[in-house]
Amino acid sequence: MISAEQLLFFSLTLFVIGVFGLLVRRNLLFMLISIEIMLNAVAVLFVAAGSYHHNSDGQIMYLLILTLAASEVAVGLGLVIQMYRRTLSLDVDQLSKMHE
Template sequence: MMEIGLTHYLVLSTVLFAIGLVGVMRRKNLLMLFMASEILLNAVNVAFAAIGHYYGDLTGQMFAFFVIAIAASEVAVGLGLLIIWYKRTDTIDLDTMTSMRG
C-alpha cells in the first residue's frame, strides 16, 4: 500500500472545496447555502491540519482553531439575520433579495 503524503490530503481538501463551491453556486435556499459554506471552511481546515502535520508545526492547527471559532460565530449571526429576513419577507429564497437593485 502506498504511503499517505501531504499531496493526498491536499487533493482531498481540493475535492471537498470544489463540492462546497458547487453548493454555493447552485443553492437558492439560503439555509442550504450556509451549509455549503460550512463545507468550504471544513475543507480548508483539513488542509491546514495536514500541512501543519507534515512540517512538524503547530501553526496549522492554531489556524484551524480560529477558523472553527469564526465558523461558529458566522452561523449564529447569519441565522439571526436570516430569522429577521424570514419574519419580514416570509421567504428564504436568495432571488428575492433584490431590494438594492438599481
C-alpha cells in the same frame, strides 16, 4: 499514513463542493452551509499542512477558524431567521433588493 496529496485532494474536493453548493443553491440556509463546507475545507488543509511540516501552527489556525465559523454561523443564522420571519422566503433570487 495518508499522503499529503490525498489530503490536498480531499480539501480541494470539499472546497469545490462548497463552491458549487453556493452557486447552485438558491436557499439562503444552504448557501450558508456551503460556506461552512468551504471553511472546513480550508481548515482541513491547515491541519494537513501542519502535520506535513511537523508544525503545530496549522492546528492553532484550525482552532481560530473553528471559532470564526461558530461566530459567523451564529450571526448568519440569526440574520437568516430574521429574513425568513420578514419575508417568509429564503430564495435569494426573490429576496434580491440590491438592484432597485
